[in-house]
Amino acid sequence: MTDAVEPPKARRPNTRLEEVARAAGVSKSTVSRVINGEPYVSSKAREAVHQAITQLGYSPNQAARTLAGSRANCIALVVSEQGSRVLADPFFAGVLRGVNAELAGKRVQLVLMMSKEGDEQDLVNYLCGGHVDGVLVISLHGQDPLPRTLADAGLPTVVGGRPLGAGGVPYVDSDNFNGAMEAARYLVSLGRRRIATIAGPRDMAVGMDRLSGWKRGISQARMDADLVAYATDFTPESGAAAMADLLRREPALDAVFVGADIMALGALQTLHAHGKKVPDDVAVVGFDDLMIASTAVPPLTTIRQDVEQLGRTMTWRLMAELAGEENLPPFLLLPTSMVTRVSA
Amino acid sequence: MTDAVEPPKARRPNTRLEEVARAAGVSKSTVSRVINGEPYVSSKAREAVHQAITQLGYSPNQAARTLAGSRANCIALVVSEQGSRVLADPFFAGVLRGVNAELAGKRVQLVLMMSKEGDEQDLVNYLCGGHVDGVLVISLHGQDPLPRTLADAGLPTVVGGRPLGAGGVPYVDSDNFNGAMEAARYLVSLGRRRIATIAGPRDMAVGMDRLSGWKRGISQARMDADLVAYATDFTPESGAAAMADLLRREPALDAVFVGADIMALGALQTLHAHGKKVPDDVAVVGFDDLMIASTAVPPLTTIRQDVEQLGRTMTWRLMAELAGEENLPPFLLLPTSMVTRVSA
C-alpha cells in the first residue's frame, strides 16, 4: 500500500544538486561528498545537507552520476532464455526475491536481461560498455562461455548454479552433491535394496551434481549405482518417461531418487499407472521442495534448497567484490535439508 | 550459447560517438540522428554511419543519452512484494518473459523494482525522477494507490491485472469474468446440479472477477449461486480449507470451480480425504493452467490464461503510449480458453 504518497510537483524540472547546495549553504562538491558517504566532511555540513535533501525531496539523477563518475550504480541479472522453463520459473522468482532483498537500501538498480540466442554479441557489448558495474548470471546451459567472456573483460561476475564452461568464474550454488547423497543414504536407511535415480539433463551441472551425490551415497552402502535414467528436461513428462524406462529395466526396484520435484510429479504418475504403491512398493525422494511437493499424491519427501538465499548470496558476493573486498571465497555452497513427508 | 563472442578490448575507454563520426566522415550530429532513426539524413551518410558502428562495435552510452536527451530509454517493472507469493511465482515469470519478448530489439532497458512496505515515497520519488520513461505495475493488492499516484505525476503507467484502487489507469488483464463463466457453464452442461466455487481473496480483482463470472454462469442456468467459499490466499492449504468448508455446508455438492489451479491442488486433496471421487462424485475445474495442472491427481480441467501474452500486451500498450500514439484503448482483456482433462 502506498499511503499518502505525493507525486513530486513536476516531472522534469527536478530538484538538482545545486539547489540542495544552496539550501544547505555549502558547495556542490560538499553535497556530492555527503551523498556518496565520503569522509572529510564536517558533521555540521553533513547535517545541513541531509536536512536540505529531505526538505526538497531530492533524488540524485542517476544518469548524471553514471556519466560523471566511474560507477553505473547498476548491476545486471542475466537469464538465458533457452533455459528449460520448468526449472526456471520458481527458481527464477526465488532468486530474484533474494537479489532484491540483498539490494534493499543500497542505491543500486537491477536491470534484467534475457539472453536470446543470436544476440550474444549485443549483450556482451552492452554489459561491457560501462552500463553496469557487475553481472549476475543464472540458468546457464551447457558450456556457455558468457561468464568467462564477461570476467575476461574485467567485469565482476557471479554465476548462480555451478557453470560447466566457466572455469574460475565465481559462483554460488546449492550443495546438490551432499543433498543428493543424503537422499540416497536415507533410502538405504529405510531398508530399500534396489534404488534407482532419475537424473536431469547432462548439460546442466545441477543434474550432474545430484547424480554424483546419489552415486556416492549408494556406493558407500555397497549397493549398485547402475539404475540411472536421464530425463531430457525438467518437466513432469520427462520424469514420467524416465520412470517408465527404469521400471522396464528393473521391475523390482523399490526406491527412486528423482533429481527435481517437477520431474518427480511425472514419476509418481507413472508409478501409479503401473500399480505401484508409494511409498509401500516404491519410495520416492525429490529435490528442490517446490510448493507443489506438499500437494503431490502422496506428499513428496524431498531435499530442500533455499533459492532465495542463493539470490541473496550471489548478490552479496558481487557487491563485496565491487566494494573492493579482497580474498573473497570464489565458490560458495549453500546447505540443503531433507523434508520428510509421505513418499519416502 | 555465446559462441566466439569477443570482449571489447578495454572496458572504460569505449568507442564514443565522436570516433564513429570520424570513421564515417560526418559530424556527431549526424551520427546521433542515424542512431535515433531520425529522418532527414541522406542514405549515403546513414550507410556510412551504420558501417562505422558495426566496424567499431559501438554501443551508445546510455547514461549520456539519458542525461542529454529527455528520455531515459528505460522502463520499470514494479512488483509489490507483499503479494501472495504463490500466485506470483509462475505468474511473474510468465509476465517477465512477455515483457522481454516485446522489448526485444528495442533499445529500452528494463529495471525491476519490488515495492516494499514502508519505502513507497522513495519508490515514487525514484520513478518520477526522470529515471524511467514509463512503468509497468503487477500484483497489486487492495486499493493500492501507486498506479494513480504515478499516473497523476504524468508518468505513463500500465497495470497488469485489473487494479482495485486505480480508476482510470490503463490496465491489461485476462478475461477472468468470461473464463469463469465458461467454467460454470461447462459444469452445468455436464449435468451437475449443486455447483460450488472457491474464490480467491476479496482484496484482489482477479478473485472477484472470477467469482462474478461463475455467479453469472450459474444464475443464467437458473441455479443457486450460493455455495461460495473464500480462500484467504492463493495456496493449496487455503484451497483445502475452503473445500472442507464447502463439504460441511453442502455434502451433496457435485461440482466445484476453483478460482486458481494452485488452490485446486488443495481442494483435490480434501475431496480425496473425504472419499469423494473426482470427477465421478465431484467435478473440479481450475483456472490458470499452470504446468502442474496436468500432473494433478486426477489431471485438472482448467481455464487457461496466457500470462506471457499479458506481459507482451502490457509492454506494447506502454511503448505505444511512449511513442505518442493516440486514442489507445485504456483497458485490454485477453481471452482465456478451456483445457479439458480428467477432473471435469
Added chain:
DNA sequence: CTGAAAGCGCTTACAG
C-alpha cells in the same frame, strides 16, 4: 575539511 572548474558522452535547438 571545502570550493571552483573541468569534463563525462551524448542530444538538441540553431543556423545554414
Added chain:
DNA sequence: CTGAAAGCGCTTACAG
C-alpha cells in the same frame, strides 16, 4: 540534409 556549440546534472582531481 548537415554541422558547431551549448548544456544535461553530476563527480573528481586540484588547489587551498
